[in-house]
Amino acid sequence: MSSAPLPRPAVPPDWPRRVARAFSRAAPDYARLAGAQHTMGMRLWSRLPDRAEDILDLGCGPGHWSARLAERYAPAGRVIGLDLATGMLEVARQDQGAAARVSWLCADAGALPLASASLDLIFSNLAIQWCPDLDAVLAELHRTLRPGGQALINTLAPGTLVEVAHAWARPEAPAALLDFCGRDRHLSATRLAGFRQVTVTASQPRFHYPDLASVMASIKGIGAQTARPGARLTRADLARARQRYEALREPEGLPVTYQLLSLELER
DSSP states (O other): OOOOOOOOOOOOTTHHHHHHHHHHHHHHHHHHHOHHHHHHHHHHHTTOOSOOSEEEEETOTTSHHHHHHHHHTTTTOEEEEEESOHHHHHHHHHHHOGGGOEEEEEOOTTSOOSOTTOEEEEEEESOGGGOSOHHHHHHHHHHHEEEEEEEEEEEEOTTTTHHHHHHHOSTTOSOOOOOOOOHHHHHHHHHHHTOSEEEEEEEOOEEEESSHHHHHHHHHTTTOOOOOTTOOOOHHHHHHHHHHHHTTOBTTBEEEEOOEEEEEEEO
């Protein structure tokens, strides 16, 4: 039996443009609404190596982690904050400024405009799940890392936002997410890319919100939603979704569960 990875389901040809547009629109509110994303990023932060000079923050968003990486590895650290969404980079430049010692770059993770063997560390918190070609992304990470370099990645697996899917329970539900890859698929892609050491850890962080509007704001407000052409929600749709979600309410509020994969890769 062949060990070649199965291809990812087909995605719309304009997917990168839709993702970039959604995250650009969300950029002004991202920092305020990304509490869950920040919490998950802190898990990755605790795994950072002691030393690194040339660093890439892949999918940097408004630049929070880029600035922290520059501070963490000062004075020698040189950080590139890279994102597909120009709106995110505009906010990053405005909020982080030159003092963060970060250069900002708009590019696709599957085709990095960086020299081979030019990086010591790649940090990526909840970005690569939006990339339709996982093999291409991991191949690029391997190519741009120096021997012994590390990539620390948080990404999402199937079952993420299961409560949201249950509440809407219809194909045109507003959380129009790309099909996520599971742990085995990520392991296959890392081996295909040629990484020498690979650790993939799965966890299920859960967050709570007071109502459906807050749940949806936490998704839409960070850009994690792309509009499906022709989708129109009625008041009846909204009332039905609210009722279904309320049936899941816990003492802390309405639950939102992420299936988190944390990858530690060494070239």
